[in-house]
Amino acid sequence: MLKKRKWNYFGTVRNWTSVFEHSGQFIAIHHFIKDKPLKELMGIPDRIHWSEFLNESDFNEIMLFTHGLEEQLKMKCMIPEQTFVDALKDPYNPLMNSPKHKLMLWFTGEEVTLLVEIFFNPQQFPPYGVKAPMNWPDISHRVEYETQSLFAALDYIVQPEITSPDAMTIEDSINPDTLQTSKLDIERIFKECTKVIVAYSGGKDSSVILQLCVEFVLEHPEYQDKLYIVSASTGVENPLIEKHIRSMQEVVTIKLDELFENGFDESRFVIVEPKSDQTYVTCVFGDGFIPPSSTFKWCVERLKVNPGREDLLERFSDEDLVCQVLGLRTLESSNRSRSIQEHFGDDLYGIHVLRGLKTAPPIRHWSGADVATYLATKPSPWNDEYSNHRLINIYGMASGLMECPIGAMIQNDNDAIKSCSGSSARFGCWACTVVKEDHSLKNLVEAYPEELGSYYKMRSLLKGVQDIRYGGCSGYYRNHGGFSSGYGDLTIDVRINLLRNWWELNIPLPEIEVIEIIKKVKAREVPEGLAVSNRFWDTLYRFLPVHPGINHRAMYDPIWEPNYLRNEDNKKVKLASVGIDRVTQIDLSWIANYKLVSQQIKAAIDINDCVQIVLKNQIVRGEIIEVQVVNGIPKVLKLQVAKRQVELPVTVIKQIKVTESHAHRVSLHQQMLDFSL
Incomplete structure (x- = not known):
């Protein structure tokens, strides 16, 4: 169809996305042939037809193509809500001359779904990193036959599955030589170093390291003051592991404070977290980062490495000889084995990048069976308060090979041992999109559907937007206010879709991170001209305890003139700053006051109380006669003031206090009755 109309073919990227050009106007066609697109990522349909946009002579070729998809191929068109449509609906800013403005049209047929992206204005270069026109591919149908002998079919016979050498099977006991070697390494570490830091992730390997180190210092009290424990919370940890780590922090701190001769205060077991402007959600929704992939793991450094390094730099001086004890094992994977060999060789110690800090993996030669057997057969010093069987239980469920019924809660160590067999499981962030499928999380969802089901669903959407076929990438890279060829970052539209699903799935989004997202969008997107519609702000503001109000305005100016806005007469006005709708200290103070007043109303205000507002x-x-509550949050107070009723929105209340409670008045009345009787 396009070839007959003399469109130029610019190539295909990632197998299913093709770029075409005619008269300087580019379109990208994303094909869903072997699979169906996720409805959540297609967006909410907008009741509008493409003819309302493509009714000018400049768009004839695009109009003929879209018409052909509907009439010739009998495909149904759906236009999702998007910033392009928002811009056209704005009476003062119908601007379309930014590469960030593209119109997305979904066409659905019986077997094929297409997303057509239209980049209207002549661009400096084509989208998605393609370079120049090329010959149209030969797509004539070919039938290829494969001849195969009977004996060649033997290659397809499925062989019995061989148990992995790192399977978490539980033996009668751990090899005493293996255990003794690790104990000697730990003894050497404590003797040679002034501070010993256990890197505790909450997983099975770091749990073994923690228990071995604690057992050693309990036997050798002179080394107890050297022990420190550091864990990390990325903000998107598997909720079960997050809860497990927090519980361990509390239990271990209390127990060691009892057992250690000089005590063990809570500052020696810390959980480091990324800065609020470097969290997963602020990077995705604020910076527009595409969720991490195997080729771009931007998350590791921001969420774990940097917070850990900053903690080490703050807590330990150059004079300290510090060793970080790691739960690394060569049998975990071939990549891990190579990494350990390169870093440590045949030595116990490796060198950390910070100040010559030492690192050591005392259980590097342990197998998965050694780890499971140790945890199952060696009770920890805090066994009565928080047994190892809790962790083994989680691993058993994550492996998908439990012997106990799905969802049954294991109550003792024997049940925990039964639940763990034959497979290893890995834990990490629930939002991890580096792996194709998170089998551990998937299996855990079957056991904990209410706790983890929404996280697994959201993870599938985050994984989905890595696929450029959903139009979630801008199609151009940004370079300090300009553009260059490439896929680009996440559009505002796909961020709106993700945020809406995040909200509907009831996944927490901390208020401080919402504020950081707002700051980032205003600091980067608005000055560089990315159109930020009111729908984005409204979707984001849902996560705040109160909507900041309607005194903001969407930004639609093109990137080429970031220092200009347009007034109501559509004339350019130069501004010192284009940071419209920025969050000020006054805004933050107002939000904090609203939260305080809401909490006071929920905790201390009853019907018929007399209050001063x-x-x-x-x-x-007046006297409280009704409190209107929405989603657990007080919204309106209805008062009896003298002889009339007054309704006050909670958002306008600066202070509230009870002058006389209803319970107190009832008590006085009862006392008067008793006295009169």
Whole structure:
């Protein structure tokens, strides 16, 4: 169809996305042939037809193509809500001359679904990193036959599955030589170093390291003051592991404080976290980072490495000889084995990048069976408060090979041992999109559907937007205010879709991270001209305890003139700053006050209480007759003031206090009755 209309073919990227050009206007066609697109990532349909946009002579070729898809191929068109449509609906800013403005049209047929992206204005270069026109491919149908002998078919016979050498099978006991070697290494570490830091992730290997180190210092009290424990919370940890780590922090700290001669204060077991502007959600929704992949693991450094390094730099001086004890094992994977060999060789110690800090893996030669057997047969010093069987239980469920019924809660060590057999499981962030499928999380969802089901669903959507066929990438890289060829970062539209699903799945999004997202979008997207619609702000503001109000305006100016806005007459106005709708300290103070007032109402205000309410310019005194609550949050107070009723939105209340409680008045009344009787 396009070839007949003399469109130029610019190539195909990632197998299913092709780029075409006619008269300087580019379109990208994303094909879903062997699979169906996720409806959540297609967006919410907008009740509008493509003819409302493509009704000018400049768009004839595009119009003929879209018409052909509907009439000739009998495909149904759906236009999702998007910033392009928002811009056209704005009476003062119908601007389409930014590469960030593209129109997305979904066409669905019986067997094929297409996403057509239209880049209207002549661009400096084509989208998605293609370079120049090329010959149209030969797509004539070919039938190829494969001849195969009977004996060649033997290659397809499925062989019995061989148990992995690192399977978490539980033996009668761990090899005493293996255990003794690790104990001697740990003894050497404590003797040679002034500070010993256990890197505790909450997983099975680091749990063994922690227990071995604690057992050693309990036997040798002179080394107890050297022990420190550091864990990390990325903010998107598997909720079960996050809860497990927090519980361990509390239990271990209390227990070691009892057992150690000089005590063990809570500052010696810390959980480091990324800075609020470097979290997973602020990078995805604020910076527009595409979720991490195997080729771009931007998350590791920001979420784990940097917080850990900063903690080490703050807590330990150059004079300290520090060793970080790691739960690394060569049998985990071939990559891990090579990494350990390169870093440590045949020595116990490796060198950390910080100040010559030492690292050591005392259980590097342990197998998965050694780890499982040790945890199952060697009770920890805190066994009565928090047994190892809790962790083994989680691993058993994650492996998908439990012998106990799905979802049954294991109550003792024997049940835990039964649940763990034949397979290893890895844990990490629930939002991890580096792997194709998170089998551990998938298996755990079957055991904990209510706790983990929403996280697994959201993870599938985050994984989905890595696929450029959903139009989630801008199609161009940004370089300090300009553009260059490439896939680009996440569009505002796909961020809206993800945020909406995040909200609907009831996944927490901390208020401080929402504020950071707002700051990042205003600091980068708005000045560089990325159109940020009101829908984005409204979707994001859902996560705040109160909507900041309607005194903001969407930004639609093109990137080429970032220092200009347009007034109501559509004339350019130069501004010192284009950071419209920025969050100020006044905004933050207002939000904090609203939260305080809401908490006071929920905790201390009852119907028929007499209250004094301070507003901006007046004080109101009356009796509470109704509290209107939405989603657990007080929204409106109805008061009896003298002979009339007054409704006050909670958002306008500066202070509230009870002058006389209903319970107190009832008590006085009862006392008077008793006295009169």
